[in-house]
Amino acid sequence: MQTVQDAAALRAVIRGWRSQGQTVGFVPTMGNLHAGHHSLIKLARARTDRVVASVFVNPTQFGPNEDFERYPRTLTQDQAGLAEQGCDLLFAPEVATMYPFGHANSVSVHVPQVTDTLEGAHRPGHFDGVATVVCKLFNLVQPDVAVFGQKDFQQLKVIERMVRDLALPVKVMGAPTLRAEDGLALSSRNQYLSPAERELAPQIHATLLQMRELVLKGHAIKVVEQAAASKLARAGFEPDYAAIRRAEDLAEPAEGERDGLVALIAARLGSTRLIDNLPFD
DSSP states (O other): OEEEOSHHHHHHHHHHHHHTTOOEEEEEEOSOOOHHHHHHHHHHHHHSSEEEEEEOOOGGGSOTTSSTTTSOOOHHHHHHHHHHTTOOEEEOOOHHHHOTTOGGGSOOOOOTTTTSSTHHHHSTTHHHHHHHHHHHHHHHHOOSEEEEETTSHHHHHHHHHHHHHTTOSOEEEEEOOOBOTTSOBOOGGGGGSOHHHHHHTTHHHHHHHHHHHHHHTTOOHHHHHHHHHHHHHHHTOEEEEEEEEETTTOOOOOTTOOSSEEEEEEEEETTEEEEEEEEOO
């Protein structure tokens, strides 16, 4: 696997592949990779001739009190894991490559409506940063297929909307969430959990399962949401939300609507903020 840092080198490699008629898959990441990321590489590998991954801790998607500085940078370890999974090219740019005028003066991409709720409400500006950097990466790599994990469900919906609205020639694929045996969704932030917190963390997935079960049995959605948040709070979490939404656009479902829904939770456990979701289908 080759690693490049600048746009010209990235484009030169991809241009060579294109000249041979090869298709390109792309997996954008912020690094500190685990088995969940590796599953995205495998999916891209199965769909395309060549696979590019990026590792870039994007400053514009972190709020002022979030963990940008302490977000783990493990490039050497990431390179080894990507090579093992059959990645062909790693793009690991500097901030100046992605934001040549500084990120405060960057052109910004805003995706309306689907960013107004849930994560967007609790992390103002977060999805502008995500959409901006993904749009830049798509322009640099120009992939045929891009793969994103469904654990960041709202992020996936934002990127799908951006690609459709800007007519970007990229097929966006969502990959199923990988979980530990006890149900906890794999995440780079799990390493921040203390042993006691790690024991509690699977209750998020258990709560999502219960939310889905109760809604499908006909219980009122608002009552289910409130009960889920209360249950998490009693267990020691600080929930930002426990919500049932339409999977397509994250709008609140109509009374009695039961098809095509998703349950979503974001909650703090100690100093770590965890998110997870469970589609109903």
